[in-house]
Amino acid sequence: MSVWPEPFSTDGTFVSLVPLSQTHRADLAEATADGELHRLWYTTVPDAAGMEAEIDRRLALKTMVPFAVIDTSTGKAVGMTTYMNIDAPNRRVEIGSTWYRRSVQRTPLNTECKLLLLQHAFETLDCICVEFRTHFVNVQSRRAIERLGAKLDGILRSNMIMANGSIRDTAVYSIIASEWPTVKANLTWRLESQSG
Template sequence: MWPSPIRLTGQHVGLAPLSQDHATDLAEASADGDLHRLWYTMVPTPEGVPAEIDRRYGLQAEGKMLPFAILTPQGKAVGMTTYMNIDATNRRLEIGSTWYRASVQRSAMNTECKLLMLQHAFEDLDCIAVEFRTHFLNTQSRRAIERLGAKLDGVLRNHMVMANGTLRDTAVYSILPHEWPAVKANLSWQIEKRQS
């Protein structure tokens, strides 16, 4: 299996293989800010968290996804993220299906989470590209992806049908191996800046 389940640990955040042991914390996280009500995202309802964990497990069994619980340093789950759209043959993957409880958004957690996942992707998995995708109208997510240093590859028009029946235009971004050293330096600097 590529990539294999792994734990990644930083100063502000930990990533652990997603399990039903995280369901109670994640239901609480989904309720924080009513994230599941945002029409342009796909966050599970608090009651739907166990089914979402099972769905992600199913995709992992098919080799399409590697799901993680996002943890505080104390071990409380505050969100989910994944390696998804995995293409083992070409060593490409997407970091996505990411959400955090409202109270930890715009903190050092997301920056360090992306740093850990990108570092593993480029330095351990030898990826030739790491993608990020989001709803074209999700300006908060697009700004966050751009702050990582990812470049816009383009927009997939009418790419997905959303739960409310609207059609999603998907903005596709990527980071390539030769860009990784500068992206890594920038993310490390952002984390240090927040600590000072």
């Protein structure tokens, strides 16, 4: 039985996405310290000490295809992202569990990363829908998802218990196949604008 989707690598101008491995651990431990991302209560970004376990956890999950996000200007891993909640019979994936070191947030790197993942999902995997989820209170993440062109499907109330014991309401967004050409044109335009 084949795995869908298969792990893959893809390259852009600003970013490369490669299958996650323990070889990325030192870079990712350094990246999580940039902005002390692990201290954000509404996310689940590992600290440096927990990076090895987090990489192992992602690699062990059968419903996840994890990537290291490589900044092409430095050759270093600056974050992680995944295809997750994979639903092969219905050709659906979620792009999630994404984080980047603070210094590359709101740069062309994120735009290109999402463009590459969406392009692979819609044009190679023939997905009918790509989903995004985030904590309702994570306004930065919600705005970034909305800038992609994703639409809010709804709020899953009391959806998850966070590490600090608080209850997460999850904002669910999606892009469907018929929207992809417009989303692609917009992301390509935004990438060119950010680059220039």
